Amino acid sequence: MTEVVFAENVASPWGAWDSSPPGVSDVANTLRNTITQFVRDFSVSAVWHARDSAPNSQLINLYRECRLANWDQDGAMPVTTATLETAMTLLHSLPTTVAVPDFLPEPSGRIGFEWFRETGRVYVLSVGADRQLEFAGLFGPGNEIHGRCSFAGTTPNMVLDHLKELFRR
Amino acid sequence: MAFDIPPGEAMTRFVFDSGHLRAGAPRIKYIAFLPPKSGKLSVYWVSGMPSTEIWSICALHVTPAKGKPVRLRGDFNSLMAYSQQLRIEVDGNPHPRHANIVGWDADSTKARLQALQLADIAAPVTPP
Numbered sequence: 703m704t705e706v707v708f709a710e711n712v713a714s715p716w717g718a719w720d721s722s723p724p725g726v727s728d729v730a731n732t733l734r735n736t737i738t739q740f741v742r743d744f745s746v747s748a749v750w751h752a753r754d755s756a757p758n759s760q761l762i763n764l765y766r767e768c769r770l771a772n773w774d775q776d777g778a779m780p781v782t783t784a785t786l787e788t789a790m791t792l793l794h795s796l797p798t799t800v801a802v803p804d805f806l807p808e809p810s811g812r813i814g815f816e817w818f819r820e821t822g823r824v825y826v827l828s829v830g831a832d833r834q835l836e837f838a839g840l841f842g843p844g845n846e847i848h849g850r851c852s853f854a855g856t857t858p859n860m861v862l863d864h865l866k867e868l869f870r871r
Numbered sequence: 872m873a874f875d876i877p878p879g880e881a882m883t884r885f886v887f888d889s890g891h892l893r894a895g896a897p898r899i900k901y902i903a904f905l906p907p908k909s910g911k912l913s914v915y916w917v918s919g920m921p922s923t924e925i926w927s928i929c930a931l932h933v934t935p936a937k938g939k940p941v942r943l944r945g946d947f948n949s950l951m952a953y954s955q956q957l958r959i960e961v962d963g964n965p966h967p968r969h970a971n972i973v974g975w976d977a978d979s980t981k982a983r984l985q986a987l988q989l990a991d992i993a994a995p996v997t998p999p
Contacts, residue, residue: 775937777908806890806902814983816900818893822991826901826983838901838984840991848984 768807779811784831876959878950881918897995904986911971945993955985
């Protein structure tokens with residue numbers, strides 16, 4: 703009999719796991735406990751902090767600093783909660799193999815995700831409440847792009863290709 | 872009276888926000904060159920000026936308005952702006968050497984690329 707176990711009632715970064723139906727053998731219980739412990743440990747681990755907790759905090763701080771109009775004393779639009787939510791969704795949709803970007807408030811009220819590799823190789827993805835991603839990138843001499851694409855909750859393949867190009871050896 | 876700076880002139884932009892600088896190596900991020908809502912990006916025409924005089928302009932005319940200390944300045948050639956299909960207009964306010972980079976298309980994603988190009992080429996200079 704194949705034993706499939708799920709951690710139950712675990713406060714994980716992804717929410718509680720669905721339990722369908724739990725195994726009953728000793729092996730199943732041991733496995734369930736192991737997974738539960740793993741999830742608990744991961745949620746306070748350095749990896750989770752670097753990939754999830756710290757970037758989320760940065761985005762929230764950015765929102766707090768820029769939620770009022772004219773935050774740059776030069777007429778900037780406010781960063782809205784809708785933009786913050788979209789930025790968090792985008793962050794969590796990025797593959798874990800992609801470095802965490804720098805987050806920058808833009809005068810338009812959008813939030814820019816910036817990846818810098820070296821001079822002449824930099825990529826920016828900008829997100830707003832309109833669920834449109836705007837991108838611009840320098841990939842070496844004579845190789846530059848800019849444009850926009852829609853964002854439906856998963857990182858568009860076009861953006862993934864841009865990031866591959868940026869970090870290509 | 873406003874007039875355009877020709878290509879080939881030395882220009883600088885003062886940066887006051889630490890978030891506009893890259894940690895570690897002093898590099899300027901694109902956000903420092905992204906135009907404000909007015910579409911006028913404030914810069915100074917510094918051809919022929921010694922560095923001390925440039926910082927003096929900052930201390931007298933820019934820092935008081937910003938209300939915080941300058942982090943660094945980004946020097947670039949006006950040719951770079953023109954190669955991005957932008958223009959530089961001297962307006963002489965609050966200083967005779969004050970100018971604005973204009974000609975941005977606010978509705979286009981190109982403005983972000985233009986800002987990236989300018990930030991990439993700007994040479995950071997730290998204050999004395």
